[in-house]
Amino acid sequence: MGSRKHRRVILERAIVGKPTPEDFRIVEGVLPETGEGQILFRILHASVDPGVRSRLSGGDSYSAALKPNETIDGFSIGEVIESRHERWQVGDRAALAAGWCDHYLSDGKGYLQRITDARPPLTAWIGVLGVPGLTAWFGLHRVAEAKEGETLLVTSAAGPVGATAGQIAKQHGLKVIGIAGGAEKCAWLESVGFDATIDRHATPDLAAAIRAAAPKGVDVLFDNVGNAMVDLALPLMRPRGRIVVSGQVADYSTPPDQRVGLKNTDRFITHRLRMEGLVVFDDIRAFPEAQRQMADWIVAGALKLKEERFKGIESMPHAFSDLFESNAAFGRRIVDL
Ligand SMILES: NC(=O)c1ccc[n+]([C@@H]2O[C@H](COP(=O)([O-])OP(=O)(O)OC[C@H]3O[C@@H](n4cnc5c(N)ncnc54)[C@H](OP(=O)(O)O)[C@@H]3O)[C@@H](O)[C@H]2O)c1
Known part of the structure; x- marks a missing residue:
């Protein structure tokens, strides 16, 4: 050897x-x-x-x-x-x-x-059964405490975290809206059950598109992208809404002093919002239970990779x-x- x-x-x-x-x-x-x-x-x-x-x-x-x-x-x-x-x-x-x-x-x-x-x-x-899927699982369940009947907005929705988050939410009876880059990604998301999608490249006014897809507002924002998306969605959040800070793919390569800042934070007060991040390994003891459920969904065809x-x-x-x-x-x- x-x-x-x-x-x-x-x-x-x-x-x-x-x-x-x-x-x-x-x-x-x-x-x-x-x-x-x-x-x-x-x-x-x-x-x-x-x-x-x-x-x-x-x-x-x-x-x-x-x-x-x-x-x-x-x-x-x-x-x-x-x-x-x-x-x-x-x-x-x-x-x-x-x-x-x-x-x-x-x-x-x-x-x-x-x-x-x-x-x-x-x-x-x-x-889906590894870190990306588990981030989606614990972000939705433990951090957001997402519930049936609520509206979820997912950013970078066609990525492994976002697509899993949206599909888990559909299993729990939420309305799911995804933002992704390109018509092909949007079409795939709709084929796996997303209720509405927004192509960020073809949509000049993202806020207007979110408002059209969720006229009553957003209960849970599952954000994979960073501050620009969070600030955009803040005025659209419903009372007691939750923002899950999963990732910041648009901000990782930008020094902190050059990143987009959050301006619409008054919404936290007026609408009693909560914003919380997660590190998936904090939930490592609960991985097997989440993986069992998601493996069953994959086998049943309810969770697509x-x-x-x-x-x-x-x-x-x-x-x-x-x-x-x-x-x-x-x-x-x-x-x-
Ligand atoms: N907290 C945790 O414990 C944990 C664990 C794992 C992953 N994460 C995070 O979860 C997030 C998603 O992970 P993933 O593996 O599923 O990756 P991902 O979302 O597929 O990331 C790549 C995608 O991000 C989008 N993107 C890239 N630059 C962008 C920009 N400037 N603005 C908007 N979108 C942009 C692109 O999709 P479109 O072209 O479709 O927009 C790209 O294909 C990442 O930020 C990752 O760091 C967190």
């Missing part, structure tokens, strides 16, 4: 503005021997996640800035090819936080979840950088290794 080569992706330089593939470098190394208590995974599929952007400019976010030579974060599906850990056997499969690499030596700690339910597609465990597939570790920098371009990504980006 000592001569087995592996590859991983590191940061070439701290990123200024939008990421580009040249900000990353692929490095090759030799895997150490699998030690006592360790598990060696071959990575079958890996994901690229926009939230990782916040670690790539040298400053700390909700997790610390990436250090030189550290592997870029990401979630993967791995298969055990060697084990000196009593709970893991060769052939076992898991969802794990391996980062952008083709092999991963684990000590059995950290985010490492054995895949025991073979009914959903394997890659769902890093998509949308994926874009890439091939090889070389494609990861490009697959990631594109997430911050308009109209580029459509669905969970999965890299087959």
